[in-house]
Amino acid sequence: MPILDRLKKIIPTINKHYTVVTGPFIISISSPVPSVQSYIESHYAHNLIDCNDNTFIDFEIQIGFGKGIRRWFRQQATFTFNHHQPFKPLPLNQANAMLEWGMNWVISSYAHQYLIIHAATLEKDGNGIIISAPSGSGKSTLCAYLAAKGWRLLSDELALIDPETLQLHGLGRPMNLKNQSVDLMRNYYPKSAFSPIIQDTHKGKISLVKARSTYTEQLPLVADPKLLVFVNYDPSESCYAERVTQSHALTEIIQNSFNFGLLNQQGFQTAKALVNKTKALFIEYHNFQDCESVIKEHLNERSSIPSQQSGSTASSECAHIT
Numbered sequence: 001m002p003i004l005d006r007l008k009k010i011i012p013t014i015n016k017h018y019t020v021v022t023g024p025f026i027i028s029i030s031s032p033v034p035s036v037q038s039y040i041e042s043h044y045a046h047n048l049i050d051c052n053d054n055t056f057i058d059f060e061i062q063i064g065f066g067k068g069i070r071r072w073f074r075q076q077a078t079f080t081f082n083h084h085q086p087f088k089p090l091p092l093n094q095a096n097a098m099l100e101w102g103m104n105w106v107i108s109s110y111a112h113q114y115l116i117i118h119a120a121t122l123e124k125d126g127n128g129i130i131i132s133a134p135s136g137s138g139k140s141t142l143c144a145y146l147a148a149k150g151w152r153l154l155s156d157e158l159a160l161i162d163p164e165t166l167q168l169h170g171l172g173r174p175m176n177l178k179n180q181s182v183d184l185m186r187n188y189y190p191k192s193a194f195s196p197i198i199q200d201t202h203k204g205k206i207s208l209v210k211a212r213s214t215y216t217e218q219l220p221l222v223a224d225p226k227l228l229v230f231v232n233y234d235p236s237e238s239c240y241a242e243r244v245t246q247s248h249a250l251t252e253i254i255q256n257s258f259n260f261g262l263l264n265q266q267g268f269q270t271a272k273a274l275v276n277k278t279k280a281l282f283i284e285y286h287n288f289q290d291c292e293s294v295i296k297e298h299l300n301e302r303s304s305i306p307s308q309q310s311g312s313t314a315s316s317e318c319a320h321i322t
Contacts, residue, residue, distance in 0.1 A: 019051040020044050023160070023171040023221050025111070026056060027103065031063040031095075033077060039096045039195055043174045043210045059106050063099050065092070081106055090201075097198050097206050100176060104157050107171075108258040114160040114169065115270040116258040121154035121168055121223070122146050127299050128168040128223030130159045130278075131231055132256050135203070138233025138285070141181040144209060145288045146295075148188035153211040154221050161225070163263075163270040166277055170221030174208040182207045227299055228253070228280040231291075239290035241283045249280035 015032040018040050028051070031037060040048075051057075059081065066076030066089045077095035079087050079102040086105065090098050108116050119132040120143035133139040140156045147153040154170025161168060174195070177185055182197070182205060195208040228249055234240070244252075253271045254260050260267040281298055285291040 017051075018044070019049050019055065019057070020047045021049055022047060022103070022173055023155075024169050025058040025107065025171075027106075028057045028060040029063070029099070030061075031099075033063055033065065033092070033095050035092075035196075036063045036077075036095050036099060039099070039208070042192075043195065043208060047172065059103075059110070061099075061102060061106065063095055063102075094198055094201055096195055096208060097176070097201055100174065100208060103173070107158060107160075111160065112259050112262060114162060115260065115263060115267055115274075117159040117161065117253060118157065118256045118258065119159040120156045121159045121170055122151040123154060123168075123170070123223035124151045124299075126224060127227070128154070128225040129227045129229055129295060129299070130168065130225055131229045132159075132252060133231045136178075138181075138231055140175055140177055141184065141233065142231055142285070142288065142291060144175050144177060144181070144185045144211075145188060146292060147175070147211045148185070149292065152221075152223075154223060158258075161270055161274055163266055166225065166270070166273055168223045168225045170223070172211075172221050174210050177207050177209050179204045182209075185209060225274065225278050227295065228275070228278050229295060230280070230282045232282075232284045233286065234284045235286050237284045238287040239283065239285045239294055241281060241294050244280035244282050246275050246280070249278075250275045 013032040013034060015030055016037050017028065017030045020027045020029055020040070029040065062080040064078045064080060065071045066078060070076040070089065075092035076089035077092050077098050078085055078089045079098050081102065087102070117130065117132060119130045120139050121128060121130050122143060131139050131143060143153070143156045153172065153175070154168065155173065156175040158171060159168060189209060193210045198206040230244060230252055250271060253275060257267065257271065260271065263270070279298060283291055283294060
């Protein structure tokens with residue numbers, strides 16, 4: 001190991017404090033980890049504010065070094081919230097990912113003034129879209145492509161629905177891209193938008209990508225939801241789309257909600273109202289441009305895509321976009 005790297009492990013590091021505005025939340029983040037400090041200062045530059053006695057902090061979190069021998073040997077990172085560590089330590093090179101995952105966990109675990117859905121959300125011309133899919137289905141990749149093409153990024157992970165207004169609240173944080181998606185999106189974003197590659201996470205290779213500042217700076221991050229999109233990436237399909245019935249859309253929203261059960265009747269009423277308010281579409285895609293065209297067409301109410309019929313198969317009820 002080079003002498004400089006040995007010295008970095010021995011010399012104490014300065015614990016820095018940051019106040020980050022992310023959508024409707026203000027989060028205090030402290031960390032002595034240099035890589036975390038660099039990440040926050042580069043990827044959250046437009047979200048940082050000065051904190052004073054009148055600043056209400058929603059959540060306070062810390063990313064620290066591992067304890068004992070793990071401070072020096074095979075270094076680890078820890079996540080602390082309210083003086084507790086809800087997760088096991090991770091290798092130090094995963095500290096930035098741990099910060100992002102930890103913020104998602106805090107918001108989804110405590111922000112129950114919203115119905116919270118595992119989904120990517122974007123806005124364009126006042127219209128909000130909610131893209132929901134299981135992990136690995138291409139949700140974040142499509143979200144990153146649309147954000148690069150002028151859609152305003154709200155979130156790549158969490159859809160926050162206000163039960164009173166049904167407004168969609170965004171977070172304006174970096175996108176979490178995995179494996180092949182990282183290389184694919186290098187065609188659409190400058191090198192400075194990508195965090196250093198984080199290897200060997202439980203999700204594989206990860207890079208945290210900053211959306212274009214012209215979209216993240218437009219506050220407040222609120223939109224009127226108009227379209228629910230359920231996606232699946234399929235390299236054999238250019239773009240395959242079909243309407244989704246309200247009952248199917250409601251089931252998908254409930255299954256992908258973090259706090260539906262906790263909100264009880266309010267959760268059901270919110271999910272039902274959201275489905276009644278929006279149109280729903282399933283897209284299996286490989287071609288980004290065709291997928292975006294279908295979404296725009298559907299938002300503009302010019303779509304000829306047929307509705308899914310009860311009891312019919314997907315193959316008989318799709319429209320192919322070529």
